[in-house]
Amino acid sequence: MGDTRTRRPRADAQRNRDSILAAADEAFREQGTGASLEGIARRAGVAIGTLYGHFPNRRALSAGLLRERHTALFELGDELPGRNRPLDALAEWMGAVAVHAAAYRGLAALLMESLDDEASELHQACAQMAAVTGALLAAARAAGTVRADVTGADVHALMNAAAWMREQVPAEQAEHLLDMLVDGLRPGRDSGS
Amino acid sequence: MGDTRTRRPRADAQRNRDSILAAADEAFREQGTGASLEGIARRAGVAIGTLYGHFPNRRALSAGLLRERHTALFELGDELPGRNRPLDALAEWMGAVAVHAAAYRGLAALLMESLDDEASELHQACAQMAAVTGALLAAARAAGTVRADVTGADVHALMNAAAWMREQVPAEQAEHLLDMLVDGLRPGRDSGS
DNA sequence: ACCTGAACACCGTTCAAGT
DNA sequence: ACCTGAACACCGTTCAAGT
Numbered sequence: 001m002g003d004t005r006t007r008r009p010r011a012d013a014q015r016n017r018d019s020i021l022a023a024a025d026e027a028f029r030e031q032g033t034g035a036s037l038e039g040i041a042r043r044a045g046v047a048i049g050t051l052y053g054h055f056p057n058r059r060a061l062s063a064g065l066l067r068e069r070h071t072a073l074f075e076l077g078d079e080l081p082g083r084n085r086p087l088d089a090l091a092e093w094m095g096a097v098a099v100h101a102a103a104y105r106g107l108a109a110l111l112m113e114s115l116d117d118e119a120s121e122l123h124q125a126c127a128q129m130a131a132v133t134g135a136l137l138a139a140a141r142a143a144g145t146v147r148a149d150v151t152g153a154d155v156h157a158l159m160n161a162a163a164w165m166r167e168q169v170p171a172e173q174a175e176h177l178l179d180m181l182v183d184g185l186r187p188g189r190d191s192g193s
Numbered sequence: 194m195g196d197t198r199t200r201r202p203r204a205d206a207q208r209n210r211d212s213i214l215a216a217a218d219e220a221f222r223e224q225g226t227g228a229s230l231e232g233i234a235r236r237a238g239v240a241i242g243t244l245y246g247h248f249p250n251r252r253a254l255s256a257g258l259l260r261e262r263h264t265a266l267f268e269l270g271d272e273l274p275g276r277n278r279p280l281d282a283l284a285e286w287m288g289a290v291a292v293h294a295a296a297y298r299g300l301a302a303l304l305m306e307s308l309d310d311e312a313s314e315l316h317q318a319c320a321q322m323a324a325v326t327g328a329l330l331a332a333a334r335a336a337g338t339v340r341a342d343v344t345g346a347d348v349h350a351l352m353n354a355a356a357w358m359r360e361q362v363p364a365e366q367a368e369h370l371l372d373m374l375v376d377g378l379r380p381g382r383d384s385g386s
Numbered sequence: 387a388c389c390t391g392a393a394c395a396c397c398g399t400t401c402a403a404g405t
Numbered sequence: 406a407c408c409t410g411a412a413c414a415c416c417g418t419t420c421a422a423g424t
Contacts, residue, residue, distance in 0.1 A: 036415085052418070109361070149369070150373070154373070177347060180351075180377040181377055184378075205407075239408080241398085242401080246407070251398095
């Protein structure tokens with residue numbers, strides 16, 4: 001017994017970590033995932049070395065920033081299948097991920113490349129995202145409401161492309177575009193030209 | 194008579210311009226549109242000030258790089274309507290633009306933001322792209338093979354999103370994804386859930 | 387155990403001086 | 406008319422020295 005597996009951090013370290021995350025959130029929101037790390041350290045009131053001590057690289061910082069956001073997303077993913085018809089559940093999931101991945105400019109690309117990169121600090125989250133996507137897709141396929149040739153990787157790409165478009169067009173248009181993407185998943189009448 | 198409207202440049206200036214463009218093409222291909230300008234100047238064997246003398250900013254350099262590529266694209270755009278059924282022509286156009294906009298990482302985003310930004314050196318080309326897109330879309334709509342609520346701006350966004358995906362997934366999957374995007378443009382049987 | 391900030395290598399951009 | 410490169414302000418990343 002006694003202390004748990006992860007030691008409790010020193011109080012000042014915890015405070016610094018929180019300041020860095022708060023500053024990074026602001027900076028990423030304003031300038032995207034490529035925002036200056038020195039600027040973030042300055043905003044947080046810590047030395048640049050302190051930032052690197054907590055987050056050894058940019059992706060680790062992004063992962064720290066997205067932790068809570070991701071658990072909220074996965075909770076939604078757990079509830080969706082019960083509440084809707086399969087294709088609607090999948091469509092809602094795609095919308096939620098698209099909104100999520102549009103939180104910071106550049107995030108969609110990060111999530112895209114981290115799915116296949118096990119070294120990425122975001123890989124865990126992407127794998128879990130892929131699991132939810134796969135389950136919802138399988139249900140929709142079983143119901144015959146999606147094309148048989150759509151893979152989970154396809155849906156992953158489409159969700160993140162929707163997020164990318166969200167970074168570039170008004171929200172209303174982005175919703176419309178997502179609707180059309182989802183429509184493209186339905187089985188067509190003639191698969192020819 | 195005598196000299197034409199645009200003066201012929203000094204021979205060394207022309208040579209430098211060409212070297213810069215060749216070096217930029219290599220660098221953009223390898224590292225995307227955010228590649229180091231100093232690195233490009235170095236590769237081209239000119240001083241950094243020479244690069245700025247020819248291209249006052251990154252977008253101007255991109256525009257110089259895309260000039261020929263764009264005219265080839267527009268020639269295709271002119272030929273397409275005569276050769277295919279309207280939706281096929283639109284689909285082929287979207288594919289050609291997607292391949293074009295995936296030439297350099299970051300280019301799709303540049304083309305996206307330059308459509309509405311008249312100050313951008315790429316605006317001209319984007320406007321012309323939009324004109325072709327609009328014509329092909331109008332023909333497909335007249336034939337009743339696309340949804341009535343699809344705008345030219347929507348197609349512009351989808352083409353560039355296809356290019357963005359092309360930067361992240363294998364070419365074969367990218368083709369498949371574009372097919373599905375195009376399928377989403379077709380009129381659906383029920384517009385409800 | 388954690389924090390600091392100097393040190394290094396790099397980059398974007400401008401502009402006085404040259405030819 | 407064009408080219409050069411120093412100058413300035415900035416950034417990513419590491420690491421010896423501190424507490």
